[in-house]
Amino acid sequence: MDKLYIEGDKKLNGNVIISGSKNAALPILFMTILTEEKIKISNIPKLTDITVAIELLKSLGAKTKYQKKLLYIDTSSIKIYSPPYDLTKKIRASIWMLAPLLIRFGQAKIFLPGGCKIGSRPIDLHVKVLIKLGAKIVLEKNYISASIRKPLIGKRIYIEKISVGATITLMSAATLAQGTTIIENAAQEPEIIDIAKFLNTLGANIIGAGSNTIFIKGVLKLNGGEHRIIPDRIETGTFLIAAAVSKGFIICRHTEPKHLKNVLIKLSESGAEIETGKDWIQLDMRGKKPKSINISTSPYPGFPTDMQPQFTLLNSISQGEGIITENIFDNRFIYVSELIKMGAQIKIKNNSIICKGVSNLYAQNLFSNDLRGSATLVLAGCIAKGITIVNNVYHFKRGYESFCEKLKKLGANIKYI
């Protein structure tokens, strides 16, 4: 069941409930290794990446109970510091086990992680920050092993390139280090704030998360506690695009409008009428075709790279010409050839996508290669003329909870075959 049948030419209208953030939940799950007390986490999205993360924790010896988006986890029984290759390779997020296992056991061995094929995706910054705090790292062809002889020592560390991943690794390591760590040039994503909130609930001393400088005063141990994961801003953005490209109307509920400021500005620029409340966003195209827009991706609070493919779809069927420039990943345009097959007029020049809007896209047999690209192709199928087949749909199952069911409620005619 890894193909999707989509009858196109549909207007997507209605309400959608947004799930918890994948990118906040994954690191938080692995940070439970930092404490031996019990943890309860709510609003965990039901996704294959999350299932893999829970399996990874269980493979180390953790006890878990996961039902109705609620996870009870007790990592006191963990005895193993080297997670198995077959699970580690499935998700990029498995790199976030390195620091917690290292702190807990004084050593860790992690196979090099998998994840979306959207560029070279090195892990050098994760390694550098751990070495700066005093860890010894050995890099082999397929795995990293890390060890410490004495507790890590807090330091002022400037991360040379803004990286969500490396900021998270450093937050994990610094929480139980001796003394204070100051992270300069830190990533400022909402997920970083959520992680700090989670760790502080357990007794950590972190201030400044969400700005470019984070102060972490090391504590001796972390306790148990409860945490609720923030809403998924990229899922929200994807559903807003679903309505925008189909000239429809949508209300995304259980979301956080503040996390999508730049996305909402660009949608308004394209002609969408946007209204927001405390935990909802409404988009109305009033039956009109969107206007093309220019976008340049950059670290938060800039425009998110994870919304780049969806906005390329928007430009493909908009009035006029728009340019989207990708500044975070070096190979995030694989889905573009599929949109061209559907009739989109797109040219790639260096790291920019130049797109001249067309009246209609036409159904095709499509192949998806990565998470956000695959969701984009599904939306393209919903508005194209004819029957589209999207292959390799396991990609969007990694990051979108009940994607097809939610789209069906909005009026999509879509089924697994």
Ligand code: UD1
């Ligand atoms: C996370 C998100 C991903 C999002 C990305 C940027 C998760 C699970 N994934 O990925 O959805 O697209 O942030 O918002 O949360 N880099 C290095 N060396 C490193 C680490 C990163 O050079 O050691 C580079 C990357 O290749 C990229 C840039 O830094 O060019 C930013 O990557 P980073 O912010 O770390 O992304 P991820 O944490 O992998």
